[in-house]
Structure formats: structure tokens, C-alpha cells
Amino acid sequence: MSNGVLVVLETKGAGWHRMSFEALAAGQKLAADMGGACSAAVLGEAAAIAPLAAELATKRLATVWMVGDALLAQYTADGWIAALAQLIAEVKPKYVVLPHTYQVRDFAPALATRMGEVLIGDVTAIQVAVAADGPVFVRQWMQGKLNAEYRHGGDGGVCFVSVQAGSFRGDAVESGASEVKTFAPTLEAAKIRTKPGEAFREAAQTVDLSSAPVIVSVGRGIGEQENLKLVEALATALGAEIAASRPICDAGWLPMERQVGSSGQTVAPKLYLAVGISGAIQHLVGMKGAKTVIAINKDADAPIFEVADIGVVGDLFEVVPALTKAIEGAARG
Amino acid sequence: MKIVVAVKQVPERDAVVRVAADGRGLDERDVTWTMNEPDAYALEEALQLKERAGEAEVVVLCAGPERVQSTLREALAKGADRAVHVVTPESGAGSLGERDSLDVARLLAEAVKAEAADLVLTGLQSDDLGAGQTGVVMAELLGVPHATLVLQVELLGNGIKVKRELEDGWMQQVEMPLPALLTVQSGGNRLRYATLMGIKRARQKEMREVSAAAAAKRVDEVVKVSPPTRVKRTEMLTGSADEIAATLVERLRFEVKVL
Numbered sequence: 001m002s003n004g005v006l007v008v009l010e011t012k013g014a015g016w017h018r019m020s021f022e023a024l025a026a027g028q029k030l031a032a033d034m035g036g037a038c039s040a041a042v043l044g045e046a047a048a049i050a051p052l053a054a055e056l057a058t059k060r061l062a063t064v065w066m067v068g069d070a071l072l073a074q075y076t077a078d079g080w081i082a083a084l085a086q087l088i089a090e091v092k093p094k095y096v097v098l099p100h101t102y103q104v105r106d107f108a109p110a111l112a113t114r115m116g117e118v119l120i121g122d123v124t125a126i127q128v129a130v131a132a133d134g135p136v137f138v139r140q141w142m143q144g145k146l147n148a149e150y151r152h153g154g155d156g157g158v159c160f161v162s163v164q165a166g167s168f169r170g171d172a173v174e175s176g177a178s179e180v181k182t183f184a185p186t187l188e189a190a191k192i193r194t195k196p197g198e199a200f201r202e203a204a205q206t207v208d209l210s211s212a213p214v215i216v217s218v219g220r221g222i223g224e225q226e227n228l229k230l231v232e233a234l235a236t237a238l239g240a241e242i243a244a245s246r247p248i249c250d251a252g253w254l255p256m257e258r259q260v261g262s263s264g265q266t267v268a269p270k271l272y273l274a275v276g277i278s279g280a281i282q283h284l285v286g287m288k289g290a291k292t293v294i295a296i297n298k299d300a301d302a303p304i305f306e307v308a309d310i311g312v313v314g315d316l317f318e319v320v321p322a323l324t325k326a327i328e329g330a331a332r333g
Numbered sequence: 334m335k336i337v338v339a340v341k342q343v344p345e346r347d348a349v350v351r352v353a354a355d356g357r358g359l360d361e362r363d364v365t366w367t368m369n370e371p372d373a374y375a376l377e378e379a380l381q382l383k384e385r386a387g388e389a390e391v392v393v394l395c396a397g398p399e400r401v402q403s404t405l406r407e408a409l410a411k412g413a414d415r416a417v418h419v420v421t422p423e424s425g426a427g428s429l430g431e432r433d434s435l436d437v438a439r440l441l442a443e444a445v446k447a448e449a450a451d452l453v454l455t456g457l458q459s460d461d462l463g464a465g466q467t468g469v470v471m472a473e474l475l476g477v478p479h480a481t482l483v484l485q486v487e488l489l490g491n492g493i494k495v496k497r498e499l500e501d502g503w504m505q506q507v508e509m510p511l512p513a514l515l516t517v518q519s520g521g522n523r524l525r526y527a528t529l530m531g532i533k534r535a536r537q538k539e540m541r542e543v544s545a546a547a548a549a550k551r552v553d554e555v556v557k558v559s560p561p562t563r564v565k566r567t568e569m570l571t572g573s574a575d576e577i578a579a580t581l582v583e584r585l586r587f588e589v590k591v592l
Contacts, residue, residue, distance in 0.1 A: 116551040153553055
């Protein structure tokens with residue numbers, strides 16, 4: 001399978017993880033650019049993944065690999081690594097493409113290591129100028145302040161790549177017809193060393209930011225808990241929900257349920273006003289869907305300005321109170 | 334019980350970021366360095382485990398040039414018992430920048446093997462390169478089970494139970510035997526500061542230097558580093574705070590239509 005691409009999809013509940021089809025679109029594109037064939041794999045308990053494999057059979061793929069085993073009923077790194085190492089040895093792809101999910105972060109680096117390889121992780125773009133030169137994978141350094149372009153060193157090994165949320169469009173997946181094949185990995189219960197529990201939530205979520213039309217969100221730049229009242233006053237003036245980036249919730253200044261980002265809520269308001277938020281990628285993936293983004297930050301190089309429609313490089317301690325006052329004035333006038 | 338905490342020294346968050354002259358790395362000349370934040374949480378978890386267990390040794394481990402000793406000293410001042418410094422050149426062959434994530438994890442794993450640790454902790458990712466792989470790769474190299482995105486660790490009779498983060502605010506408990514490796518998510522604990530007494534004591538604590546193995550051939554290669562090109566046209570507002578506020582109100586009213 002020279003230049004072949006194998007996309008490893010992730011399930012969630014009885015369906016797909018939302019990033020699975022983004023990875024599939026990335027894999028189809030890479031295969032087309034490199035002149036190879038694209039296949040996809042889904043892992044789980046055989047009966048549970050059969051309908052998902054049937055859905056994949058309607059996509060433009062060479063083969064859909066249904067990797068079923070009772071020991072794959074629940075995710076474990078040991079189970080996934082063993083099953084995928086065997087599948088890769090069988091299919092012999094040149095590229096393995098995965099969505100950069102929490103689950104992938106848990107097993108893919110070790111899977112690559114087992115094969116003497118390195119995962120090129122959290123990739124935002126894949127560029128193929130000339131197929132013979134191979135692809136260039138773009139990933140972010142310094143919390144998004146730099147782009148670094150990577151190539152796989154060659155030597156005939158498998159190139160492992162995970163793609164960042166939102167970097168490829170899931171609706172770009174091409175339809176077609178493909179053959180479903182079952183792959184039965186040899187797994188031993190004794191070799192699965194971790195015992196995972198069921199997923200749970202700490203407390204019932206009482207704040208649903210996902211439907212808020214206006215959000216004022218605060219980050220590290222606020223400096224101290226005491227200063228939060230500035231942002232709260234702005235939120236009140238705007239009739240907005242208040243949200244935050246992770247460090248603010250880590251510090252306990254706002255409850256965890258107000259966190260926007262990969263480990264918090266995903267929002268899509270009409271207006272997202274980011275105050276003192278640098279825009280680390282873990283935060284951006286949670287708010288990229290906002291219709292209008294206004295960012296106030298003292299650092300002109302902050303990545304939040306990459307996604308902002310309107311930017312203010314300045315001191316939030318001056319701009320925020322002035323804005324609150326102006327909004328209150330406008331409401332009265 | 335012996336706990337090894339692998340930490341990384343990274344540029345400070347507000348550091349001015351410039352591309353190195355060769356266009357393939359970070360210009361480190363004016364950078365001020367600090368302990369990678371997720372690693373600080375890993376250290377905190379180790380110190381709290383020691384306090385709960387009553388008896389344990391916390392060994393802090395870092396690979397890098399001479400400068401990383403300031404980060405190791407900081408960890409000692411916070412309460413780690415001793416430090417191991419895997420010494421790599423500042424730049425050029427064998428430096429961290431010339432090694433891929435597999436090779437850096439190999440350096441750390443070799444040092445961990447020599448310690449025969451019961452538990453290895455590290456942050457879930459670095460704030461500079463953000464690969465988020467070192468811990469998981471080390472677990473594979475050491476042949477021990479692992480869990481990522483860990484917020485809490487509980488010692489059981491002959492193993493551990495951890496609370497780890499899933500996506501969208503979901504959590505999960507996972508049990509595993511020791512030895513094991515955990516990558517720690519930020520926010521599980523409050524970070525402690527080093528006390529004056531701690532800083533004083535740190536000077537007396539052992540800092541062992543071990544030489545790094547020669548770099549292996551890289552699997553991946555960084556061909557170019559550059560500032561990102563803007564995908565969106567951002568309108569930057571300038572002026573006094575009042576002028577900016579007035580412009581914003583106008584936009585909020587007539588374009589965004591939220592006023």
C-alpha cells in the first residue's frame with residue numbers, strides 16, 4: 001500500500017466523535033495529493049461498530065477496517081495500541097491519520113514509539129507541493145505564536161499524524177463505495193493493565209454557554225481575582241454570560257463550568273469579547289464558531305488576534321471600564 | 334515509595350518570540366525561562382502524594398543545558414528531595430532542539446530506569462512545543478501503564494486510582510498497578526510557592542548531573558519555523574481608551590447588533 005493512508009476514527013457513545021470526519025477528510029485529501037488510496041478503521045466491540053462501519057462503506061475509501069473485539073468494548077491505551085499495531089502491520093499504510101482528541105493523545109504517541117516512529121501531533125495543515133517530496137505538516141509552537149513545518153524523515157517507516165480540531169472540514173468527506181473487511185486482533189485480557197471506570201460529570205452543569213448569544217470571556221491578563229469585577233460589570237452592561245479560559249478556572253476564580261475550550265464548553269455566540277485572553281489553541285477550539293470576535297490584549301502577538309474580527313492592543317484596565325461606561329451611556333441614550 | 338517528576342524548562346509565557354537565524358527554531362537569546370506549567374502541577378501532585386503517604390522520596394528530573402538547573406533548584410525549593418540533570422549541549426548536535434520527541438523521552442526514560450521509580454509524573458504537554466507526547470512515550474519505553482490528563486491520584490494497596498479528564502467536562506476514574514506513569518493536567522491542585530526556608534534548604538540538596546546519550550537520527554524533521562500568516566483580516570483599533578470604547582459601541586450597535 002505505497003503512499004496509502006489509514007485513518008483511525010474515534011467513536012463516542014453509539015456514534016462518531018465529532019472530529020472523526022475531519023480526520024477522514026484530511027486523510028482523503030492526503031491520499032489524493034500523494035496518489036495513494038485511503039482506508040479507514042473503526043475499533044470497538046464488533047456488534048457496536050458494525051453500523052458505523054456500514055456508514056463508512058458509503059464514503060470514498062479503499063477499505064473500511066472493522067476492528068472488533070470484546071476487549072475493545074471500552075477504550076484502553078493497551079488495547080488500542082495492540083490492536084492498531086497489528087492492523088498497521090497487516091495494512092502497511094505509509095500514513096496513519098488520527099483526530100487529535102484526548103483519546104488519541106493518550107495512545108498515539110506510544111503506538112508510534114512501539115513502531116520506532118514519532119507522532120507529528122496536533123497538525124493544522126498538510127501541504128503537498130510535489131508528491132515526490134512528500135507532505136509538509138504544519139503544527140503550532142509557543143501557544144500558536146509560531147508555525148513549525150515538519151517532514152517525516154522517511155526510511156520507509158509509517159508516518160503518524162494527528163489533526164487539530166477544526167483544521168479540516170468534516171463535511172468535505174467524499175462519498176463513494178467501499179468494501180468492509182473485518183480484522184480480528186489477537187488481544188489478551190492480562191495485557192490490558194489499566195482498569196477504566198465509566199465517564200461521569202462532577203456536578204450537574206447549570207450554565208449552558210453554548211446557547212448564549214453574547215459572551216464576555218476573561219483570561220490570565222486580568223491578573224488578580226479582585227479585578228474580575230471589571231469584566232463582570234462589562235458583562236452586565238452587555239447582558240452577556242461571563243466565561244473564562246482555563247487558567248482562570250484552574251485558579252478557582254470562576255467555576256469550571258464557565259470554562260471555554262477543549263476541556264470546557266464549546267460556544268458559538270453572536271459576539272465573543274475576549275479580555276486578556278492570549279488565545280492558546282485549547283481555548284480557540286472552543287470559540288472558533290463565534291460570529292464576531294473582539295479581543296482586548298496587551299500583547300500584539302497574542303494568537304487571539306489571529307481569530308479576532310476587531311482587535312485592541314491595549315491595557316484592559318483602561319479599555320474595559322471605558323467600554324462599560326460607553327455601553328451604559330448608549331443604553332441610556 | 335519513590336516518585337520521579339520529569340519537568341521541562343520553557344520560555345516564559347510573555348516571552349518575545351523570534352525565529353532563529355537558520356529559520357528552523359526559536360531564537361533563545363533574550364528568552365527568560367521558567368518551569369513548564371503543567372509540570373509544576375505534576376510536581377505539586379508528587380509533593381502532596383508524599384505528604385499523604387508520610388514517607389516517599391520525590392526526585393525531580395530535567396534534561397537540557399546548564400540553565401535548566403534554575404528550574405531544578407526551584408523544584409527543590411518547593412520540596413523535592415533531590416534533582417537529576419541530564420546535561421545536553423546548549424545548541425548544535427545533541428541539544429534538545431536537535432532531538433525529536435522520541436529521543437528526548439529516551440533521555441528521560443534512561444534516567445528514570447536508573448532510579449527504579451514507583452511512579453513517574455510529568456505535565457501533559459509543554460507550553461513551548463506543545464507536542465504532549467513525552468510522558469506517554471516514556472511510559473512505552475519504560476514498559477509501564479500510564480494515564481493522561483490526570484487531576485488526582487489516590488494510592489491503593491498495590492496500585493493507584495486516578496481521576497482523569499475526558500473532553501467536554503467529563504471525568505473518569507482509572508486504576509492501574511505500580512510502577513506507572515501519569516501525565517498531569519493543570520488545575521487539579523493549587524500550586525505552592527517556595528518558602529524562604531525552602532530556598533535555603535534547596536542549596537544543600539543533591540543535584541546530580543548525568544551526561545546525555547548521543548542524539549539518535551531524527552524520525553521527523555523541522556524544515557521551517559515562521560510567524561503564522563493571518564487567516565482573518567483583523568481590524569485593529571487605536572486611540573485613547575475612550576475613543577476605542579466609542580468605536581466599539583458603534584460596531585456593537587450597527588454591525589454586531591447586540592446593543
